[in-house]
Amino acid sequence: MKQLLLTLVLITMSVLQSVQATDYVIDTEKAHAFIDFRIQHLGFSWMSGRFNDFSGTFSYDDANPEASKIRVSVDVSSIDTNHAERDKHLRGKKYLDVKHFPEAQFISTSFEQQQDGQLLMTGDFTLHGVTRSMTFPIEKVGQGNDPWGGYRLGFIGETQFTIADYEIDVGILGPASQVVYLTLSIEGVAIKAGEQLKKIPSIQ
Numbered sequence: 001m002k003q004l005l006l007t008l009v010l011i012t013m014s015v016l017q018s019v020q021a022t023d024y025v026i027d028t029e030k031a032h033a034f035i036d037f038r039i040q041h042l043g044f045s046w047m048s049g050r051f052n053d054f055s056g057t058f059s060y061d062d063a064n065p066e067a068s069k070i071r072v073s074v075d076v077s078s079i080d081t082n083h084a085e086r087d088k089h090l091r092g093k094k095y096l097d098v099k100h101f102p103e104a105q106f107i108s109t110s111f112e113q114q115q116d117g118q119l120l121m122t123g124d125f126t127l128h129g130v131t132r133s134m135t136f137p138i139e140k141v142g143q144g145n146d147p148w149g150g151y152r153l154g155f156i157g158e159t160q161f162t163i164a165d166y167e168i169d170v171g172i173l174g175p176a177s178q179v180v181y182l183t184l185s186i187e188g189v190a191i192k193a194g195e196q197l198k199k200i201p202s203i204q
Contacts, residue, residue: 038181070123
């Protein structure tokens with residue numbers, strides 16, 4: 001009888017482990033993840049940029065993708081539009097005000113499976129001290145073992161938001177410049193059991 005109970009316990013533990021979500025750290029160290037944006041300039045052209053410094057973690061389970069979670073923190077002062085003087089201007093009090101609001105953050109609140117295979121990711125996005133709900137359609141790019149003994153998963157999502165919603169005034173650029181188009185391109189490395197993370201926000 002004891003042997004039967006032990007067997008049942010081991011089987012149950014094995015099943016639970018097999019369906020447990022895998023935790024990943026976003027691979028920014030090797031530059032395999034990107035946060036890019038673009039906004040119209042006076043309605044005549046596009047200005048593109050990115051944030052060079054960010055970190056985060058996410059969890060994902062193929063069997064239950066709607067239980068996924070992600071948390072990303074961004075160093076707003078790392079904004080890079082390939083023009084040093086403009087970047088300095090954007091960091092200033094008139095726009096991003098990085099002295100008072102040094103960090104932006106996205107924390108997921110839900111994932112919804114779509115019929116086309118994509119996920120609809122919703123979360124709280126904080127920028128310039130303002131937090132609002134934001135939704136990304138997410139597409140899984142791929143997953144599998146890498147050549148260095150790790151396991152990786154990548155996805156990409158694109159969304160847009162109105163910059164004035166975050167109390168940033170770019171009215172001087174005209175009505176075409178009020179919408180920011182944001183792309184989140186993520187590659188994560190599976191966190192091995194017992195591995196300690198440093199300077200990475202934990203999944204909550």
